[in-house]
Amino acid sequence: MDELPRISDSEWEIMKVIWAKSPATAADVIHALRDNKSWKEKTIKTLISRLLQKGILTYEQVNRVYYYTPTISEEECKRTERESFLQRVYGGALKPMLVHFLQEEKLSSQEIAELKKILSDKEK
Amino acid sequence: MDELPRISDSEWEIMKVIWAKSPATAADVIHALRDNKSWKEKTIKTLISRLLQKGILTYEQVNRVYYYTPTISEEECKRTERESFLQRVYGGALKPMLVHFLQEEKLSSQEIAELKKILSDKEK
DNA sequence: CATTAACGACTACAAGTGTAATCGATAAAC
DNA sequence: GTTTATCGATTACACTTGTAGTCGTTAATG
Numbered sequence: 001m002d003e004l005p006r007i008s009d010s011e012w013e014i015m016k017v018i019w020a021k022s023p024a025t026a027a028d029v030i031h032a033l034r035d036n037k038s039w040k041e042k043t044i045k046t047l048i049s050r051l052l053q054k055g056i057l058t059y060e061q062v063n064r065v066y067y068y069t070p071t072i073s074e075e076e077c078k079r080t081e082r083e084s085f086l087q088r089v090y091g092g093a094l095k096p097m098l099v100h101f102l103q104e105e106k107l108s109s110q111e112i113a114e115l116k117k118i119l120s121d122k123e124k
Numbered sequence: 125m126d127e128l129p130r131i132s133d134s135e136w137e138i139m140k141v142i143w144a145k146s147p148a149t150a151a152d153v154i155h156a157l158r159d160n161k162s163w164k165e166k167t168i169k170t171l172i173s174r175l176l177q178k179g180i181l182t183y184e185q186v187n188r189v190y191y192y193t194p195t196i197s198e199e200e201c202k203r204t205e206r207e208s209f210l211q212r213v214y215g216g217a218l219k220p221m222l223v224h225f226l227q228e229e230k231l232s233s234q235e236i237a238e239l240k241k242i243l244s245d246k247e248k
Numbered sequence: 249c250a251t252t253a254a255c256g257a258c259t260a261c262a263a264g265t266g267t268a269a270t271c272g273a274t275a276a277a278c
Numbered sequence: 279g280t281t282t283a284t285c286g287a288t289t290a291c292a293c294t295t296g297t298a299g300t301c302g303t304t305a306a307t308g
Contacts, residue, residue, distance in 0.1 A: 006294085008294075008295055008296085009212055009295085009296090010295075010296065010297090011295090012212050012213065016215065026255080026256085027255095039296095039297080039298090040297075040298060040299090041298095042297080042298050042299065042300095043296075043297050043298055045255085045256070045257095045298095046296085046297075046298070047295095047296090047297095048256095049256080049257080049258095050294090050295085064255080064256095064304075064305080065255090066255085066256075078213055078214075078224065079224075079228065081209070081212075081213045082213070082221075082224060082225060082228070085205070085209040085213075086225075088133055088136050088205075089136065089202055089205045089206070089209075090202075091140065094225065094229045094230075094231065094235075095231065095235045095238070095239070097206075097225075098222070098225060098226075098239060099238075099239070099242060100202065100203075100206060101206060101210075101218065101221075101222060102222075102239065102242050102243065102246065103242065103246075104203065104206070105218045106218075107218065107219065107246065109247055111218075111219045112243050112246060112247050114219070114223075115219070115222055115223070115226065115243055116240055116243050116244075118223060118226050118227065119226065119236050119239055119240050119243075120240075122226065122227075122231065122236060123233055123236050130264080132264075132265055132266085133265085133266090134265075134266065134267090135265090150285080150286085151285095163266095163267080163268090164267075164268060164269090165268095166267080166268050166269065166270095167266075167267050167268055169268095169285085169286070169287090170266085170267075170268070171265095171266090171267095172286095173286080173287075173288095174264090174265085188274075188275075188284095188285080188286095189285090190285085190286075
């Protein structure tokens with residue numbers, strides 16, 4: 001993969017569904033998003049088409065049903081997004097970003113313990 | 125401020141300069157970005173105009189020199205971006221996002237210590 | 249078989265973005 | 279004073295994004 005194309009906000013919604021249910025049909029996606037998104041079916045179809053064009057999805061046709069599969073892993077996309085967010089908003093400065101998130105958001109004490117453990121492990 | 129408009133990637137570059145040097149002229153921005161961005165002056169002017177239109181900048185004219193000032197604080201914009209990133213990519217799940225960042229990126233042992241302290245304080 | 253329903257393909261269209269160039273006014277330089 | 283250099287305002291233009299609608303084919307229904 002030479003250059004990974006941008007995935008827009010709306011496209012992310014589609015991708016999250018398809019990553020979760022890997023060979024997914026358009027109907028699957030429509031069904032999965034029916035409740036939390038007020039998109040028309042056609043809108044979802046359009047987004048899927050664009051993801052195909054961008055090469056982020058492929059499909060396999062079985063009895064005239066299209067099964068869509070991601071060509072990029074969710075982890076890879078997430079990493080790209082993390083990098084781009086970190087760069088764009090914090091100029092790449094990791095610690096200040098983490099501090100903001102930690103101070104701003106809520107975490108259970110169990111989650112805090114896990115994070116501390118990760119940090120300790122990292123400390124080596 | 126009712127609805128805060130989106131700040132695009134390029135616009136962020138401009139804003140970072142202006143936040144850093146609060147009443148800034150176009151020349152200041154052009155100068156600050158000359159090295160790491162290959163934008164033409166006109167491009168920077170356009171971006172500044174759009175930020176004005178969006179109401180994210182105001183200007184004060186002193187002897188035909190325009191001094192631009194942000195109307196929104198950097199912290200507020202960062203918070204918005206953090207929220208949007210967290211929501212879009214991780215569906216709002218804070219801990220997994222933090223785990224990814226912690227595992228993937230480099231931190232000095234001092235930074236690790238600081239983060240652990242923040243976590244401990246949070247634990248209360 | 250003919251009608252209809254469903255699906256993907258193609259078309260639509262305005263707003264936002266990246267990336268500038270041109271225009272018009274005015275200030276600085278001769 | 280006239281020319282020129284600046285500066286912001288206006289215009290340009292293709293691509294992306296959000297948000298669908300229409301078309302043509304084919305499958306299911308009757």
